Amino acid sequence: MSLTFTFDPAVTPDLRDGVLDLWTDVSNAGGSVGFVPPVTREDIRPELVKHMVGMAEGRTRLLVGHDEQGRVAATAFLALNTHRLMRHWLWLYTVMVHPRHQGRGYGRDLMAAAADAARTCDGIEAIRLTCRGGLGLERFYESCGYKEVGRVPGAIRVAPGDDRDDVFLLLPLG
Helix, strand or coil, X not given: CCCEEEECCCCCHHHHHHHHHHHHHHHHCCCCCCCCCCCCHHHHHHHHXXXXXXXXXXXXXXXXXXXXXXXXXXXXEEEECCCCCCCCEEEEEEEEECHHHCCCCHHHHHHHHXXXXXXXXXXXXXXXXXXXXXXXXXXXXHHCCCEEEEEEEEEEEEECCEEEEEEEEEEECC
């Protein structure tokens, strides 16, 4: 089985709730998506609203993957740059695959679909993303073609005494 990806899907209550559930489940499984477990849907909701405001304003675009039951199983948000000198690349945020689908290659599928989606955006030549060090995520992204281009040691404080590097990666689309 594989996921079915949609770029810029219609935002319905089911989609919104599906993304909220995904983000909560990924966070509670220890995923590096801006939260530290335990979290509730209500903890996540304000951050999802920020993403959706960006979508409504045309600054952010959503890529969603649905599983064979039609459930939201993966997401990535593509954020366009508004700075006139940086409009040739975009940010990839909140890259998630549901824990029940881990280990099936869906993460690679999501990253390939995100690159394909970015290529449809006028003038976009590269994707940038950041990840939390200490989890091996940079190795995963590098295996998807990204190159580490910077690192800020200890920039992310997961808990007192548990600081992680903020790792910057780039994927040229040319």
